[in-house]
Amino acid sequence: MSEEIVISTSFEIVEPLFLRLSEKRILAAGGAVTQATFGVSPDAFGTYTMSIEVQPDDLEAVQDVLVTEFPVETMILHGELLRISHEAGSVATKFGDVGIRDRVWKGRVIGILPSLPDCAMLAKRFGVSGVMVWHDALRLGEPRIGLKR
Structure with a gap:
């Protein structure tokens, strides 16, 4: 069995209602959200931080879901910062x-x-x-x- 890859990302959001549905889409693509936190800033916007574990064969599908479903600006993969x-x-x-x-x-x-x-x-x-x-x-x-x- 191959080693799992961990993707870490954090982003600001305006409408947090879609988060659970989008996490389910990540799961369907082969990833597992292992850590997620949500916080609200004084200006009423939210910040969402998550870590996802994924098998190498599912990496592209999970990344596609991540960048299309969430307002991700950057992600860390293999210790490298990917700017979106x-x-x-x-x-x-x-x-x-x-x-x-x-x-x-x-x-x-x-x-x-x-x-x-x-x-x-x-x-x-x-x-x-x-x-x-x-x-x-x-x-x-x-x-x-x-x-x-």
Whole structure:
């Protein structure tokens, strides 16, 4: 039997409701979430940290689920840092400019990550929820999805 590989990652989230379903998809792909913690920051955004054990034959399938289901920016694999998110400028929301990062997997943009600190700052300034600002930035950044990078 081959040795298991451990993937470690941590990411910020806005809506934690999807976490359990996504963990089930990791399990279905051949991985096992061995450690997971969730915390909430003062600006009401969450941070999720997880470790996944996976057999070498299932590694690619588990990584595909991990990067498509979770807003992962980096992961540690074999002691190496794999960077998935890359700075992509900013979008002009109705509340102000919000920095965005492209989530890139296999050479294509698969998602957009609005800057949570920018969203929190604008939300505070305009007296709205950070999620409202985040969704506006996400909507404006979505045309980037599918671009080659």
